[in-house]
Amino acid sequence: METFFLTTPLYYVNARPHLGHAYSTIVADTMTRFQRQLGREAAFLTGTDEHGQKIQRAAEAAGISPQQFADQVSAQFRQEWDRLGLDYSFYIRTTEPRHTAAVTEIFARLQKNGYIYKGSYSGPYCVSCELFIGEGQPGNPCPTCGKPTELVTEENYYFKLSAFSDRLLELYRAQPDFIRPESRRNEVLGFVEAGLKDVSITRTSIHWGIPVPGDEKHVLYVWFDALIGYLSGIGYGSPAAADQQRWQKLWPAWHLVGKEIVRFHCVYWPAFLMAAELPLPRGIIAHGWLLFDEQKMSKSVGNVLRPEPIRQVLGADALRYFLLREISFGQDGNFSTTALVTRYNADLANGWGNLASRTLAMIAKYRDGAVPEGESDAAMRELAGQARRTLIAEFEGWQFSRGLEAVWQLIAGMDRYLAEQRPWTLDNDAGRAQLDRVLRTAYLALRCSAVLLAPVLPESARALWAQLGLPAGPEQNIEHLHWDDVAPGQRIGVTAALFPRLEKEKTLEELKRLEVMEEQLPAPAAKPAADVHIAIDDFAKVDLRVGEVLTAERIKGADKLLKLTVDIGSEVRQIVAGIALAYEPETLPGRKVIIVANLAPRKLRGVESNGMIVAASVGDAGAPVLVSVPSDTPNGARLR
Ligand code: ME8
Secondary structure, three states: OOEEEEEEEEEEOOOOOOHHHHHHHHHHHHHHHHHHOOOOEEEEEEEEEOOOHHHHHHHHHHOOOHHHHHHHHHHHHHHHHHHOOOOOOEEEEOOOHHHHHHHHHHHHHHHHOOOEEEEEEEEEEEOOOOEEOOOOOOOOEOOOOOOEOEEEEEEEEEEOHHHHHHHHHHHHHHOOOOEEOHHHHHHHHHHHHOOOOOEEOEEOOOOOOOEEOOEEEEEEOHHHHHHOHHHHOOOOOOOOHHHHHHHHHHOOOEEEEEHHHHHHHHHHHHHHHHHOOOOOOOEEEEEOOEEEOOEEOOOOOOOOOOHHHHHHHHOHHHHHHHHHHHOOOOOOEEOOHHHHHHHHHHHHHHHHHHHHHHHHHHHHHHHOOEOOOOOOOHHHHHHHHHHHHHHHHHHHOOOHHHHHHHHHHHHHHHHHHHHHHOHHHOOOOOOHHHHHHHHHHHHHHHHHHHHHHOOOOHHHHHHHHHHOOOOOOOOOOOOOOOOOOOOOOOEOOOOOOOOOOOOHHHHHHHHHHHHHHHHOOOOOOOOOOOOOOOOHHHHHOOOEEEEEEEEEEEEOOEEEEEEEEEEOOOOEEEEEEOOOOOOOHHHOOOOEEEEEOOOOOEEEOOEEEOOEEOEEEEOOOOEEEEOOOOOOOOOOOEOO
16 A cells, blocks of 8 residues: 655754744644544654754854754754654654765766766855855845845866756646645746756865765755755665665655745755656655744744644644644745634634533433433534545645634534534423434534544544544544444543633643743753763863842843843843843842853854853743842952
8 A cells, every 4th residue: 555655854853842843843743643544554754953153153152062062952843742642653854874875875876877977166154054056146135035145266166957857847747746836846946947057065164064075175065955854764775684675665655844945845856866866755745934023924924833832731633733723834824822822722622622512411311321312413424424525625735724623614504513413402301312413413523523623633533533432443444434333331421621721811821831931941051961070270271250230221133132231340241131020120239140261262043142040941941040249249250
């Protein structure tokens, strides 16, 4: 049987995951579960992209090695996916030896096939996008992200991308749904039709990458390296027979990507594969961006929200449901916690959850927990059939919101049916048969909804299934789902509220509070290992001094940062400190602090920082608490 194999982008490890990353991974998880419920074998791969200049710089700023940095952040991605219950089948890190083996093999194939030559590149490069810009002046804004480009002048290995224009255009023509949606396809067509230039696939000015086999002063360009992760993650490049079989069984993949990386996936990647004589992907599905305050949610803009507070307060299922229901797949969508809580209450607590609790309570009360037998309502049965058909068609076309809407039509239809039938008036001899019919119908509708919603709301669907007293789980085949397939003598299970109603203002406050704590989590840094000792000379290298805060002000657009001036005896330093969420600027002047005086200067949000304020990191969230000395300690005194 053919396997449905899907990949998410391999996320950069320059920073922890945010909701944008969670969105892609949730979509992949949902699609994979849905495919399984169509009776297909399905798997998805995710992972982290760990090489390149961006990561190298982030690690330098943290004062640790790129590998240590990548280890920490990659673990945070994995931890987040595990907490959210995202059931990835494969996880690849591009710093794993198995990945290097695959990359080396593909590079060798390209070389053997004559698609690689040496040349030199001099021109703008965008570090944020890890992209050679090819035209314009260094310093100009990157056409993709708008950040200033940098001049790169290097001897490089080039890939003959220009040789593939015709074959790529032929591919897009022969397979019109290779790139979805249509708008992205047109963008790519335009780009390729304008003519492709060869691309540099190595760097010499950075070292954090996979060395070019046989010419080790070059490292491979991060995008060349990363795309191959889709293959190395399932066994390509490994000599073991089991690995070979696995990748050959799973490949080719569907690639799910954000719209900003469509060109890499639709142009470069198929061309690399053609050059390596490997099968091309089945297709590329591009989704839009999650916006926050009308801008792309991104680390570099600094407007990110984390999945964790939402999971803690509303649960992973509510987050999944909201993202898939609220955002029209393929388009950009604004994320708002107010809309999240409103939808939770309306659709989950008052909608699905309430239908479940009312129905189960009535079966308990009127029929002592036994599901009545006999006929169910034909109109409701038809509505359920329609929900099922619509959900299948829409989910197959990645239109999750419309598929979910159909299930909520069934839920609303059931609410209306109960309001019309007024089962609470039927608990008498004359009403007995009708009450049986109403309760059975509501029970069957719930059973059907649990199966249909299991790909999107897996935890709640399982909980409801148990409350319905049904065996196994709701992950049943959706195509073969029978409305009336309930064993005689069926009894309901133990009931509880699926989605307790939330008080809006309090919930929003709680989300905000947890969000603030999240942002105070310590950034990756070298962890002092208990069993590694340093010499006194090592400690003496750190110039720790007493200082006094003279002024403190907020930095526009950076919630966490304060700009301080600090008197350290010999001079007054400007220092940027990440303590704004814990300290009001007005409370700081006059306060004694400890600073690291000999850190290399760096810029945070464009503001120069000459040193670092020392703070204790408290609690799970690592909230900063300033370290101090008695107020009469002279400024500039050294700590030894
Ligand atoms: O591009 N809205 O990694 P990346 C929706 N390493 N999705 C978002 C998003 C947002 N605001 N922000 C991020 C890279 N994403 C490369 C990929 S693949 C071989 C290499 C999601 O960490 C979305 O899927 O910048 C986007 O394409 C991806 O994260 C970018 O992650």
